[in-house]
Amino acid sequence: MAAQKHDYRVARVGGRRWRRAWGLGTGAALLVGLNAGAALGSVRTHRNVDNFYQGKTLTVLVPNAPGGNIDVTARVAAPYLQRALGASAVKVEDVTGAGGVVGLDQLWNAPRDGLTVGYTNVPVALLTSLVGGHGVTYHANYFTYLGRMTAQARVVVVSYQSGITKVSQLRGRSLKVPISGFDDSFFTMAALGHTLGFKPQWVSGFASVGATTASLGTGATDIEEGSLSTLAPAIASHLVRPILVETTGRVPSNYAQLPRWSSVSGTSNAGLVKAFTSLVSIEGSYFFAPHTAAAAITSFRDGMRKMFENSAFKSAEKKAGTSLSWLDGKEEDVQVSQLVRDLTPYLPMLRADLKVAQGG
DSSP, X not given: OOOOOOOOOOXXXXXXXXXXXXXXXXXXXXXXXXXXXXXXXXXXXXXXXXXXXXXXXXXXXXXXXTTSHHHHHHHHHHHHHHHHHTBSEEEEEEOOOGGGHHHHHHHHTSOSXXXXXXXXXXXXXXXXXXXXXXXXXXXXXXXXXXXXXXXXXXXXXXXXXXXXXXXXXXTTOEEEEEOSSXXXXXXXXXXXXXXXXXXXXXXXXXXXXXXXXXXXXXXXXXXXXXXXXXXXXXXXXXXXXXXXXXXXXXXXXXXXXXXXXXXXXXXXXXXXXXXXXXXXXXXXXXXXXXXXXXXXXXXXXXXXXXXXXXXXXXXXXXHTTOOEEEEEHHHHHHHHHHHHHHHGGGHHHHHHHHHHHTTO
């Protein structure tokens, strides 16, 4: 069934649950509420929400390639999540294709019974949905967010051959930007170009982030951005030079001297910078398709909290190289709603950037 493009608002009116999000540039807002009787019926069926997953199997749908950071994180977390939820099993299923679109579309069309949950890099899912990717039927701004598990600082790096040593040297230049797909790094680089005053020359055809970074090392390209953990080895080996961090959170002490995006972009670009620094702070999160059973939402969020209280879980994830950063699902839902509002004015600009990069 084709998905309808609506705007939802979050509010609590007469016991009904309303959800706030913003459509793809439609400008009109609709109030769409869950039927109060149906919602109450769901709660009555599972009066003790702590037992919602008792004896049940939960499938974690990962729309990313096996062996990648998202997949590894989900698999390491699975036994701890199973224990925290009281489930009989937690299975991780990789559904790849079209940069995550296939898996996210599958989640969008899955039964709303709380037994299938998504886990992925939320910035990619949101941007693909909002800007409008090929074959997208899901709307990531309508998902119910259950909690962030990972987040880390992101950094902008340049080629040593470029001669660039500080952010101010970017302004007015045309810089070659390697891309391995139209993901959050692509759109973040587009936003960086607009706010810092340089023109990206998109260079496509790279198979991986490792390949894009290697191109900076040889001087074939000039600038890219990505997570600190991904780029740290290249930085340490002096393959690339870091010049900027994007996060509003904490960064390792050896990168603390780098300027932050918000401090160098100027007040006229404050809205765009705010949107993207909020966007990249979400990262790996769990989420349900809209209108999933209320008891499942409550139980899952509580289970995530319990999982993060387990020191063994935190140790296991850190050993896997993951930067854990807990954010409660209710808070994340509010942050995503605000984020989508902040991004909405810039969607035409991002679509134009995408068209240029695709050769349109």
